[in-house]
Amino acid sequence: MLLGSFYSGLSGLSANAVALNVIGNNLANINTTGFKRSSAQFAQIMSNTISGVNGSGNPLQVGLGTRTTEINAKFEQGSIQTTGIKSHLAVQGEGFFAINQGGNTMYTRSGNFGFDQEGFMVAANGGRVQGFLGTNPDGTVDTDGGITDLKIDLGEASPPTATDSVRFVSNLSAEAQTGDTYSTSIEIFDSKGVPHQLSIEWTKTANVGEWDYAFLFPDGVVSPAAPNQGTGTVVFGQDGILATVDGAAVNTITANRQILLTNINSGAGDVLFSFDLLDIPDPSDPTQNSSFVTNFGSINNTGTVSQTGFGSGILQDIDFDQEGTMIGFYDNGQTLELGRIALATFNNKLGLKQIDGSFYFPTAASGPASVDGEGTGGRGSIIASSLESSNVDISEEFTSLIVHQRGYQSNSRTITTTDQLLQEALNIKR
Known part of the structure; x- marks a missing residue:
């Protein structure tokens, strides 16, 4: 029985070490744009019944320690910070930005976007931001078509409109x-x-x-x-x-x-x-x-x-509205809708697989992405010239750090105590 105590204590050391690693990662990313903190969850490991049942018929069992069952991201809304850069976007809601890199679509809450030399809107990893570019006859963005790489061409001419x-x-x-x-x-x-x-x-x-x-x-x-x-x-x-x-x-x-x-x-x-x-x-x-x-x-x-007429105009600047529509401002006074940011939601966000750069891949557990260009289905609204901050709570992380530190110390004490008892058993022969 004493040998089992070694393994119970060892499982506790391992589980609490994982939790400390999760806390350390949260604190390391306290200033990471769009970062979502995680927490580790434990479950008891049970052995077989050791000696049948007691007089009441209740089983006599002893646990074999603990194990890590889940490391879940917590997708609470982070605070919104203004940056003054028009291509920086934040989501107020449940949606994710869709990014295409090398033919693979990944998703993120980090909206620190910019434009490359070809005019494509890109994320920090160089992936192209996905959205809708087609327009309806009334000039609004057509969100019924498929998503594609968002692109602008500063200096492009807008079509003229005859006076009516x-x-x-x-x-x-x-x-x-x-x-x-x-x-x-x-x-x-x-x-x-x-x-x-x-x-x-x-x-x-x-x-x-x-x-x-x-x-x-x-x-x-x-x-x-x-x-x-x-x-x-x-x-x-x-x-x-x-x-x-x-x-x-x-x-x-x-x-x-x-x-x-x-x-x-x-x-x-x-x-x-x-x-x-x-x-x-x-x-x-x-x-x-x-x-x-x-x-x-x-x-x-x-x-x-x-x-009501306009001559041809040259694109001078862009901005985004709350629906994620990219508005172009032309030097002839016209404003035209150039495209719209696509937002995705998942049935099970906890099933997303995290990868480097605050990006996520969908899995069988998360289900496929549901993509739209509207603020419906809980996708939320877009806040331009802003970024979503990390949702790490320092006070909560430090409290958890103390709890898991004590858990690690307690399990190490179990091991040293068991070792002392085994030494006493060996000394009986003397």
């Missing part, structure tokens, strides 16, 4: 005389992104509160044919507010005028744009509107002009 709406916030003088004119211009864009000057000329008629308008387009032709001709007439009421447009009362207008430009000298296609005279918040109730053109005071002036 023009607005002049103007006042036409209530004191103008018949034949007086007033004109203002705006820069618009064709389908190739080429800018053109478009002017509108207002002419006071002999009728009270009535003005004719005509669009002038030197780089092409303003369609003369109805319903998209560039000429018309507006009438203002006694309050100086727009009353009719081309003979239609403003409270019956459900759409603003459509003007067509053709034969554009750049070779671009025709441009059809809306001439916005009215602000109609709710088309189902056209009586609730306001006029962008008024007939007040003694001066002609234009306060604001606006249009």
Whole structure:
């Protein structure tokens, strides 16, 4: 029986040594980005029944020590620290970043990413960050397709957008005389992104509160044919507010005028744009509107002009929103969705196999990765310009260190005591 005590004490030494190693690893990684601390779990080793049962029928058994049964990572959320680097990302939730290296996909909580010389978004180990690059017709990222390597090209051109709406916030003088004119211009864009000057000329008629308008387009032709001709007439009421447009009362207008430009000298296609005279918040109730053109005071002036077109722009900068969408900022003022970070979850995170660099491989125990580009399924949200800190708790680790240190010392004392007893047994013969 005494020899069994040696093995019980030895198993205790071994188990507590493993636990001390786990604690040491936790403390060593206290400043490792995205690191998840681990803990060791023990279980008793049992021997056979040593002498049947007692009078109550209970078995008489003695244990043979302990063994390490699990070393589990604890995936509690780490604190988020701001870095100011836009390519640094943190996950607030359960998701993992997907990284492809050499055709193998691994997963991590460490979002200290950057861009390589080819424009690929890469992790610290050089693996490429996975995400979605396709776009839907409305310009949003298509997350229904497969994931791929995320890539940008600073300096790339954005596609132009032809003008489809023009607005002049103007006042036409209530004191103008018949034949007086007033004109203002705006820069618009064709389908190739080429800018053109478009002017509108207002002419006071002999009728009270009535003005004719005509669009002038030197780089092409303003369609003369109805319903998209560039000429018309507006009438203002006694309050100086727009009353009719081309003979239609403003409270019956459900759409603003459509003007067509053709034969554009750049070779671009025709441009059809809306001439916005009215602000109609709710088309189902056209009586609730306001006029962008008024007939007040003694001066002609234009306060604001606006249009919806853009020329081609050059990508200047990027950022990420909470859904992990990579937003591109262009020098023409446009912002476009360039891609979206893929986030993965697992049915059993504890089954993931840890490898160097705070990366994980899926196993049969963890199950396959469920990957998406949305913050659904517990995947969480993305916090840009930030990193997730290690979740190691120093006070808890030091407390565990003391407990396992005492456990190791106690088991070593068991061995030395057993050795002394065996020595006494050997001395009986003397």
